[in-house]
Amino acid sequence: MAADDQTEPNPTPGEAAIRRTRVVLGEAAARRRPADRARADLAEQTPVGEALVRGLVRAQLALALRLALVVVIALGALPLLFAVAPGVAGVKVFGIFLPWVLLGVLSFPFLIGVGWAYVRWAERNEQDFIALIRRPEQ
Amino acid sequence: MNPYLVPGLIAVVLVTVGIGVYGLRFARTTSDFLVASRSVSPAWNAAAISGEYLSAASFLGIAGLVLRYGVDVLWYPVGFAAGYLALLLFVAAPLRRSGAFTLPDFCQVRLGSPLLRRLASVFVVFICCLYLVPQLQGAGLTFTTVTGGSYAWGALLVGVIVTANVALGGMRAITFVQAFQYWLKLTALAVPVIFLALQWQSDGRPPVAPEVGTSFSVATTVVIEQDATVDGVPVEKGQQLSFAAGDPVPRVSAVDARFDADWLLPGGDGTLFATYSLILATFLGTMGLPHVLVRFYTNPDGASARRTTLVVLGLVGTFYLLPTLYGVLGRIYTPQLLMTGRTDAVVLLLPEAALGGGHLGRLLGALVTAGALAAFLSTSSGLLTSVAGVVFTDVLHAGRTGSVRDFRLATVLAAAVPVLLSLYVSSMDVSRVVGLAFAVAASSFCPLLVLGIWWRRLTDVGAIAGVLAGGGASMAAVLRTVLGPPLDGWLADAVGQPAAWTVPLAFLVMVVGSLLTSRRVPPDVGATMLRLHAPESLRV
Numbered sequence: 001m002a003a004d005d006q007t008e009p010n011p012t013p014g015e016a017a018i019r020r021t022r023v024v025l026g027e028a029a030a031r032r033r034p035a036d037r038a039r040a041d042l043a044e045q046t047p048v049g050e051a052l053v054r055g056l057v058r059a060q061l062a063l064a065l066r067l068a069l070v071v072v073i074a075l076g077a078l079p080l081l082f083a084v085a086p087g088v089a090g091v092k093v094f095g096i097f098l099p100w101v102l103l104g105v106l107s108f109p110f111l112i113g114v115g116w117a118y119v120r121w122a123e124r125n126e127q128d129f130i131a132l133i134r135r136p137e138q
Numbered sequence: 139m140n141p142y143l144v145p146g147l148i149a150v151v152l153v154t155v156g157i158g159v160y161g162l163r164f165a166r167t168t169s170d171f172l173v174a175s176r177s178v179s180p181a182w183n184a185a186a187i188s189g190e191y192l193s194a195a196s197f198l199g200i201a202g203l204v205l206r207y208g209v210d211v212l213w214y215p216v217g218f219a220a221g222y223l224a225l226l227l228f229v230a231a232p233l234r235r236s237g238a239f240t241l242p243d244f245c246q247v248r249l250g251s252p253l254l255r256r257l258a259s260v261f262v263v264f265i266c267c268l269y270l271v272p273q274l275q276g277a278g279l280t281f282t283t284v285t286g287g288s289y290a291w292g293a294l295l296v297g298v299i300v301t302a303n304v305a306l307g308g309m310r311a312i313t314f315v316q317a318f319q320y321w322l323k324l325t326a327l328a329v330p331v332i333f334l335a336l337q338w339q340s341d342g343r344p345p346v347a348p349e350v351g352t353s354f355s356v357a358t359t360v361v362i363e364q365d366a367t368v369d370g371v372p373v374e375k376g377q378q379l380s381f382a383a384g385d386p387v388p389r390v391s392a393v394d395a396r397f398d399a400d401w402l403l404p405g406g407d408g409t410l411f412a413t414y415s416l417i418l419a420t421f422l423g424t425m426g427l428p429h430v431l432v433r434f435y436t437n438p439d440g441a442s443a444r445r446t447t448l449v450v451l452g453l454v455g456t457f458y459l460l461p462t463l464y465g466v467l468g469r470i471y472t473p474q475l476l477m478t479g480r481t482d483a484v485v486l487l488l489p490e491a492a493l494g495g496g497h498l499g500r501l502l503g504a505l506v507t508a509g510a511l512a513a514f515l516s517t518s519s520g521l522l523t524s525v526a527g528v529v530f531t532d533v534l535h536a537g538r539t540g541s542v543r544d545f546r547l548a549t550v551l552a553a554a555v556p557v558l559l560s561l562y563v564s565s566m567d568v569s570r571v572v573g574l575a576f577a578v579a580a581s582s583f584c585p586l587l588v589l590g591i592w593w594r595r596l597t598d599v600g601a602i603a604g605v606l607a608g609g610g611a612s613m614a615a616v617l618r619t620v621l622g623p624p625l626d627g628w629l630a631d632a633v634g635q636p637a638a639w640t641v642p643l644a645f646l647v648m649v650v651g652s653l654l655t656s657r658r659v660p661p662d663v664g665a666t667m668l669r670l671h672a673p674e675s676l677r678v
Contacts, residue, residue: 053668060671061592064227071223075216079413082404089403099404103212104462108455111216111223115451118227119444126441126673133676 056129060122067118075107140490142504143284150322150508151299154515157315180442184449186313187433189320189512190520191218191424191450192457193269194276195572197323197513200458202481204465205472206394208401213416214573215458221424221576222454226447229425231440232591232670239435240527241428241583248590250660251598254605259532261582261609262428266525267556268575268616269427270518274560276482277514283483284507290561296511297557300518304526305549313436319516320453326509327460330489330502334467337492346469352387352397358474368477387473395476401469411628412635416573419637423576426583429520432527439674464488486510525552573635574616581640582609585648591670593652594663600652608644612636 082089082099091098196218203211238244242258245251274293281292303315338344344355359380368379369388381387389397424430437443468475468484471492475481485506493499530548582605589596589604615636618625625633632639652659660666 049668050664053664053671057592057667057671068224068227071220075220076414076417079213079404079410079417083410086403086405089405097209097402099209100212100462103209103216105459107216108219108458111220112448112452112455115223115226115448118223119448122231122444123441130673130676 052129052132056125059125059128063118063121063125067114071111071114074110078102140284140500140503140507142501143507146504146508147511150511150515153318154299154315154512155303157318180437180446180449182313182317183433183436184446184453185317185320187316187430187446187450188453188457189316189318189323189516190429190433191427191454191517192320192323192513193517193572194273194280194510194513196457196461197327197510198276198280198482198485199572200461201464201468201485202475202483204462205468205475205484206396206481208396209404210413212462213413214420215461217417217420217576218424219451219455219458220421222447222451224421225425225430226444226451228588229431229591230434230443230447233431233587234434234437234443235440235670235672235674236666237435237669239432240524240531241426241431241586242528242532244587244590245601248660248666249596249598249601251602254598254602256532257602257605258583258586259528261578261605262528263525263552264613265426265575265579265582266428266521267559268571268578269429270521270525270556271560272571273514273518273521274557277511278560279482280486280507280510280514283480283486293560294557296514296518297553297560300515300522301549301553301557303515304519304522304553305546316516316520319512320457322512323509323516324453324457324460326505326512327457327464327485330506331460331463333498333502334463334488334492338467338470344470346402346466352401352469352473352476354381354383354385354387354473355471356383357381360474360477387476390477390479395479395481409631411638412631415577415631415635415638418641419573419577419580419635421580422584422641423578423580423637425587426579427575428524428528428583429517432520432524441673461485467492522549522553528552571620574612574619577635577637577640578609578612578616580637581612581644584641585644589645589648589652593649594667595652595656595659596648597652597655597658598660599655599658600648600650603651604644604646604648607647608640611643612640615640 078099089097089099093101196215200211200215203214233244236244236247238247241262242255245254245258274297277296278289278291278293281287281295282289357380359378361376361378367373368390373379387397389395434443434446437446464485468481468488472484472487475484475487486503489502489506490499493502526545526549529552530545533551534544534548585604585608586601590601615633619634624630
């Protein structure tokens with residue numbers, strides 16, 4: 001439902017050129033052509049465009065999986081740890097048993113910290129992707 | 139009865155309806171009703187998502203479970219919060235970029251299969267009903283606990299308020315209502331807990347699990363309502379048992395609870411399978427809850443959807459620090475609940491039990507009850523909006539041309555079934571059913587979303603097979619648990635906490651099914667992937 005995209009017209013270099021500003025337009029066109037090509041690759045699903053999107057998806061998925069693994073190892077191992085080594089569960093921190101401190105208090109800042117790191121790195125991945133598309137061809 | 143109670147509850151209802159009516163002034167078109175015209179800021183949106191999410195199970199249920207079972211059930215709040223991390227990592231931004239408003243919409247966008255869309259609608263309605271019925275029941279039970287009135291009136295009252303609010307205001311009003319209700323719920327637990335902690339200090343910091351066993355702090359009388367054995371001695375219905383301060387709390391055969399070191403340390407009688415099953419259901423179930431996902435459409439773009447989710451994680455994580463304290467303090471001040479088994483009432487009863495029947499205790503008691511009412515109202519409003527949205531688009535086939543009146547009709551239709559169910563099925567256990575709703579969501583929509591977003595080779599046939607296998611199996615397990623007699627042995631764990639086998643089953647069937655029908659991969663999958671993952675500024 002509700003596709004909200006607005007199709008931007010692809011500016012063709014030289015089109016509607018006015019004699020007086022031709023030099024400026026030429027420069028602008030030369031600067032913009034590679035970006036347009038990358039954008040066109042994306043839009044037309046050329047092999048290059050496909051590869052670009054695959055790279056982004058792979059980078060984002062790898063990031064998400066890595067952080068999920070951190071959570072799985074840190075939190076997911078706890079029930080097993082308490083079952084295998086009951087001595088660990090008997091340790092007291094500030095007079096409170098360790099499982100209460102870990103689960104009742106510390107797990108929440110930990111989750112928020114992982115989430116914060118994800119947002120930061122995921123946005124960086126997207127910035128890299130945008131830079132890749134817009135990079136002027138050398 | 140507490141004199142502050144009625145004014146407090148009326149105030150919550152009036153403010154809820156008031157904000158709903160205020161929102162009505164803005165709600166002019168159907169699009170306004172459904173998605174709040176997408177003009178909601180991330181802070182409002184995050185508070186609204188949290189307000190919608192923190193249900194009776196969070197507000198009352200967790201404290202009750204902690205009171206009963208101790209440290210093992212802390213996996214409930216951890217899982218309820220961690221679910222948002224899973225949602226953030228795998229779903230938030232791509233789902234927003236897909237432009238899908240509901241889960242059935244996402245199926246349409248990604249795989250273009252009308253059959254899958256219909257199947258998804260069935261699961262949305264099932265999950266929402268499963269989640270809505272215990273909310274209304276919780277409302278009924280609270281009504282009985284606090285006022286002594288009848289269960290049916292409490293359930294019916296909340297049902298009618300919620301239906302009217304959704305039908306008249308739609309989601310825009312609901313956004314403001316939900317945001318208000320998050321802060322109300324947080325205040326309602328946070329303020330009393332300060333006084334409770336001070337009282338505990340001034341009482342000489344009594345231990346929560348004393349060497350001599352859990353004991354009564356004041357003289358208490360318990361009325362027996364059903365035949366049972368108390369510490370091995372049979373008692374009959376109608377009998378009254380009196381205990382002096384300092385007497386140990388006896389073990390009642392009809393109530394399942396844990397005592398002494400068992401309560402304090404993990405392990406106990408909960409098996410490792412049940413713990414991991416619960417972790418899997420709550421971690422992965424949140425992303426499949428229809429009323430949570432609908433909210434993501436109100437973000438302007440993918441990046442803000444991510445930030446909103448992070449704020450939600452913070453808000454929800456802050457809230458979940460509190461119910462544990464109520465459960466722990468309940469061990470000291472309301473141990474009689476361990477005999478009656480009405481542990482879900484601990485949050486409501488604790489302020490007066492700990493602080494006495496003076497003005498402070500009663501005022502704080504009224505505050506937590508108002509918070510509980512906010513919990514029922516907000517979660518049921520959100521659930522109802524989702525069911526109504528699905529009924530509106532997929533049953534009435536109203537689509538974009540649908541009128542506001544159709545949406546109102548859809549709301550009333552969607553509300554009728556759960557309200558009636560909650561009146562007739564009163565034996566269902568509140569917090570357990572909510573956990574089961576998570577299990578169904580984790581075994582149906584979680585694989586669909588995760589594979590749909592990240593895996594190009596998913597096909598409609600694979601998706602349908604996976605949802606039918608995993609979702610169907612968990613649905614069957616839920617119906618068996620809720621309706622059938624209790625089971626024994628390993629079967630009890632496998633059916634009572636099905637997520638540990640139904641989630642992997644759903645993923646497996648979905649992947650194998652897709653690989654076997656690889657010719658049916660949608661031809662436009664590249665364009666869809668671009669749309670889901672590329673930042674909006676690159677939209678071409």
